[in-house]
Amino acid sequence: MPVPVAPRRWPLLGHTPAMLTQRAKFTDALHEHGDVVRLDLGPLHAYFVSDPALTHEVLVTQGSKFRKGAMFDKFQPYLGTGLLLSNGEYHLRQRRMMQPAFHRERIEAYASTMARAAASLAARWQPGEIRTIENDMQELAVTIVGEALFSTEIGQRAVEEVRRSIFTVIQQGMIRALSPSFVEKLPIPGNREFDAAIARMKAVVLQVIESWRADGTDHGDVLSMLLLAQEDGVGMTDQQTYDEVLTLLTAGIETTAIALAWALYEVGQHPEIERRLHAEVDAVVGDRPVTFADVSSLVHTGQIVQETLRKYPIWFVMRRTLTEVQLGDVTLPAGAEVIVSPHALHHDERYFPEPQRFNPDRWTPEFVSALPRGAFIPFGGGNRQCLGNVFAQTEIVITLATIAARWQLVPTRPARVKFTSAPYPDGLLMKAVPRN
Template identity: 55%
Template sequence: MPVRVAPGRWPLLGHTPALLRRRVHFTAGLREHGDVVKLSMGPLQTYFLTNPELVHRVMVSDGSSFGTGIMFRKFRPYAGNGLALSDGPFHRRQRKLMLPAFGRQNLRRYAELWVRATTALVESWRPGEVRQIDADMQALAMTNVGETLFGTELGEEAINEARRSIPLVIQLGMYRVLSPGFVEKLPLPFNRRFDQATARMKSVVHGLLEGRDPDVDHGDLLSTLLLAEDAETGERMTREQVHDEVMTVLTAGTETTALILAWTCHELGRDPAVAERVRAEVDQVLGGRPVTFDDVAALVYTGQVVSEVLRMYALWLLMRRTEQEVDLGPVRLRPGDEVMFSPLALHTDPRYWDHPDVFDPDRWSTDRVKTLPPGVFLPFGDGSRQCIGHLFARAEVVIGVATIFARWSLEPTGPVRVRYTTIAYPRGMPMTVRPRDQ
């Protein structure tokens, strides 16, 4: 059966205008055209997957046949050859070197920092004031990753630069991903802004690394990276590679976590009954004491809330590049072929999710979730390229939610508009802070 070409193709530009203009609605509608649909971005032809079992093959079963894809390569000027962008034996080596930094023992220590930072934030709030929760959560995530990564607060200048530049790099980088290849070489304003934001962030990271003795263990994540040795060769990462990994962790550890925290606050504010169940569980498990990493597993309902946020506010697009010939559904892929899929479209596909547009944490307590096909829920990817910090991120969010809602209620002051780049960004999220018992 031939593979259909997606509707909306323009001469020369292909499906780039549809992807940029309609984004989520366009990719969600592709399921109507088959398990595999042809898309083009200028002269680059790609295959868009709408079947979760095929996505699972790309991510897990046949994962060794696929590399990072053009989407990640477009961000190389920003994050170099960091873990999210590297491939092959080098990627496997780097992942092995970095895994200890995200082990449970370290997570327990990081959790103490997260609780302290979140407590300081909520103690600064005043009853009845309106807070921009998305900005608060971004500042909190910056503080958390700064103390976790560098053993100290990033400093106001570094935090402000990261808050300004990281979202800009992600947004403008996606224009590069979805546009024909020649576009990034043109002297266009968004190319200049991407390069300038990249240069500013590189300067921030260089400043943070400057003067750090690689042989001294400061008890932070950066020390773990600097001291990590290859078990076979005894080699450590080069300074350049540590820089690339810090850029990767700093970006992923702030943007993703901040957005998950913000959207969780938003959904709990919209549904007081769910928020009250979270508070009741927090009271029962913690009994008034601060949350710890070991409490995360016991906060079952709170975890379900986070899972539902991860389902509804997932990554919009991911891409992979075929490294060797492989059959995928009706298509024989050749080396160099690009495949695309949308975790968000899979997370909201009515073929697999009842009432997918409804925020329902209880769906995660049912047996139906256990019958979902592989590949239909990918909040942090899957397989050998699953986000190395997925336990880090989930624990940080659960701890943040438990700390915030043990003390406060949050009320939305109006509708929140959404802008999609790689993930849903709120265009402001004003919420009124109320003591929890009011």
């Protein structure tokens, strides 16, 4: 049957102006026009899927009929063929080789790094000090992921470069993904910043890999796991390792830093949620450091995390059909571009009543069991689900609990949002007030 075309289409440019100016406001409303709606990104025709069941088909049930789409093609020359961008058997092989780095016992070991880094950050705050929370959480996320990846002294130099460059790569990369191809060739400041950041990061990460190969010791970090991993007696090349490291840095820092900043802001906006968070942390943790074993007992804290991941997820991902695919009443030809938006799904009032309201209490076991498959996808789904999702959720819970044990954070002005690949907080100023 005919696929409805989304409103606000411009001649030649299609829906790109609406996507760049309206962002999630535009895509969140597309379900009103159908379960599958056509979007034109310049000359590129794409199909926006807003129904959870059809989303589950794209990501899981019929996932083998899709590969990464046009948005990821634009990243590949710069980010390589890590898990985020690779396809087919190569992707499955790399995923199998990387999985041991994220097994439960490894995450349990990383948990002490998370708690130590969060406590170190909280210890630097001064009573009454106004903090820019998203900057603090970006620094913390880089520190945690960087220390989990690189435990050696030379690895710490890589962490410093990542802290300097990673957000330029993420934010300018998203602008490139939504823009016509000729834009990335223009000598404009954003392009120069992006290219320079990629070059710096590649140089320092390859230097760390070279150093590790000369040493050959398992340092208990993710890099050691990647370089020791083999399948059929064959390990990763330096380039393959670099691609996976850059993927882990890009995916592991952005989502976590955004979620932590927004979680702290939302808690500060809601006194009753904050009171219950403090009471739970006092009862479960007390004065000692938070451990991996505490995470399952921090129920309300976990609900805050789930609600934050619901309200502030990534904007959208793209897939491309490998063959003809039937999605509901729509037949998509081979080579069709498909867009799935976690943000649109998570703000659909059919499944999340009062979607703009921050309500951790919605995350009861009954609510979760009643959610249709595909309605809540903060980490994707199927064999494309983020390999570090447990790592990220553990990190957010441990950080929230560590900060809540020591501080009350009070917002000093309403939140501002800078929307790129996700709703980035922009100047979340909060006053640090000691709890005791």
